Amino acid sequence: MAQIRPYTIDIPQAKLDRLKRNLCDYQWPTELQDDPAWDYGTPEKDIKRFYQHWKDKFDWRDHEKKLNELPHFETTVDIDGHGGVDVHFLHFKNDAPNAIPLLFVHGWPGSVLECVKLAPLLKGGDGKPAFEVVAPSLPNYTFSGPALKRGFGIPKYAEACHKVMLALGFDQYVVQGGDWGFLICRTLSAKYPQHVKGIHTNWAWASEPKWTDENPKPASYSERELNQMKQGERWNPFGTGEGRGYIAIQSTRPATINYMISDSPVGLLAWIWDKLVDWSDRYPWTEDEVCLWVSLYVFSRAGPDAASYIYYEATHDLETLQLVQSYIDCPLGLADFPVELCNNPKSWRHTMGPIVYQEEFDRGGHFSGYERPDAVAKGLSEMFGKDGKAHGVVSGRSGY
16 A cells, blocks of 8 residues: 655745746736726736735745645555656545545646635534545646656546545545546546545536437526536637637647746736636635635646646547546536536536436535535535435445
8 A cells, every 4th residue: 555644845945036036027018008907818907916915925934834734645656657656635534433535636727725625614513424535636736746748637637536545545435526626536436436436526517418309408598507508618628719718728739838837927827817717706816815826836846837738638538528528327416606617507417427416506616615615515415414315325434
């Protein structure tokens, strides 16, 4: 079994000094004179606000100290065809005798920060099931090590996450994820059905059914569904929507954009802030929150740019893209937030698998574990609790 090691965040002072120099030396781009707002992309006034805070007020060492109060660990997992990969993870242990092992998988431009608000809500008690939460940093992201051989795509990320759970002694577990976490969790449930016993996701990226006389196409969709379909068209990686610029470059020429991402913290800030705004539901991001999110990428063990390669590998693996949208026979829970990249209509979702929980929420977006941890915790508790349709799916673990 792989060795589990404590992990401490300790960014070298030389990296902090370099960030400060890069911020001080930044040359601002030109901007249209008539206040184009978001029509052309990230507005300069937004970035200057975060830039000033990052340069003059943001205290990384203070955040580092607080982050190190969390339960950090790492292990080295052997990935078929790629060798050993160091994987960092948070492990929120739970003393409840039948706590349900839960693997939480983040996406881009997120990190394990997306789980920090959620985990404390899953301790159990008061009739709620208890969860033992494991939240890995994906390889090439933040505190995990590099995995930079060609072909390290979604199945390999799934293998890495699965082997972390096995290293911790969890032979059976349930999963939660959105963004890349959705694709990875779906792949996990398909590849390791004897281990993955339930999936809860905040992304209902379903295939359109084959309409028949017995299953006719709806005459119309609700206003909410129409809005969500419109959002999906903006983002669709194979479409022409205005929201897909980031994925177009990262899925075709990641090495090209990486020259900017690697050397320009302000460029990376603009790249990430664009998505924090576009994909969240009016979440009141503070200067400190945004600077912390971006700093985790700047100080990434594999480099600020390494996270972009997953886009190329994923979009060039049509077999896996078809798999994650296919019917997978694993209990499925769906948390439907109004501002999500692509939640397809309810009449489509049965194509994903046996839905045992589904709920619409009146607010929330793509970063639901961070924006609406209460709603995600509610869904997990109801899905796997004593009255839930996925109660007892993990052998010997009822959640109490």
